[in-house]
Amino acid sequence: MPDPSPLLKNSPDLPMSADAVSREAVRLVRNGAIELSTNGESTIRKAALSLAPGTAVFVPKMPTQTIEQKLFQIRILREVGLNPVPHIVARQLTSEEELRGFLNRAVAEGNVEKVLVIGGDGFNPAGPFRDAAAVLASGLLREAGIRKVCVGGYPDGHPQVPESVLRADLQNKMELARADGIDLSIVTQFSFSPENIVEYCENVQSWAPGVPVYAGLAGPTSPAQLLRFAKICGVSMSLKGANRLGLNAIKLASNGGPDGQVTKLAQSRVADFAGNLAGIHLFSFGGFVPSSEWLRSRSRHS
Secondary structure, three states, X not given: OOOHHHHHHOHHHOOOOHHHHHHHHHHHHHOOEEEOOOOOHHHHXXXXXXXXXXXXXXEOOOOOOOHHHHHHXXXXXXXXXXXXXXXXXXXXXXXXXXXXXXXXXXXHHHOOOEEEEEOOOOOOOOOOOOOHHHHHHOOHHHHHOOOEEEEXXXXXXXXXXXXXXXXXXXXXXXXXXXXXXXXXXXXXXXXOOHHHHHHHHHHHHHHOOOOOEEEEEEOOOOHHHHHHHHHHHOOHHHHHHHHHHOHHHHHHOOXXXXXXXXXXXXXXXXXXOOOOEEEXXXXXXXXXXXXXXXXXXXXXXX
């Protein structure tokens, strides 16, 4: 497999059309999604003025949030013309009945078509689901009419799980999804490193051709906030790289949004790397409205 790192490091000197890179950057943004970071109805409605109709908005499940609060968010997102994609956190679920009830209501009340299934923090499940694969294996997603599922990816590695285990786990999820007629895609953790994202895409493509990958990037935020979330999320390799580059590089990757990272990802696609890179997934650490405004701006030009 070709090493994409030299390509990205030297990309400004590569003989590629600036217009082609610009078009590819716009495609990645338009095919992208955004992570909800608010409970406020007024904030959601304000952000909807910037987001294109049908934009996928991922709806996290916070430990203190009730099911009713999450369903309210889902209904509002659908009402304003957006596409809610709720998180299903396996180890937070107390029973199959809880999952079944939530899925049925999410589909009926919010016309939910896709979910993100993750294991969640810690290793002690609150109920019968020890990980995301157990949710897929339950058949409850198919029963509720869900036919599209995202799972997590780790371009910077996982702080506690070896790469070999991550790969085996992802292959298991792929087999379970295929058996249930579910379209599987991957949403990565946010990363400071486009090089790591491209290398991750290339690795996945080599043994899971056809599985789309959405690159996790941080929306406009402060350097301090960005580093705080990086530590919480365990983005260890990216943090090491950011530390080597210094605070100025972190500032460039935060306050103004991930423009430089999107450009590098687009350059890699124009150069025929990471063919499975379908779009970006924007984490709105600095606020849902500023991240939505960034998406609107970047979807129009590079």
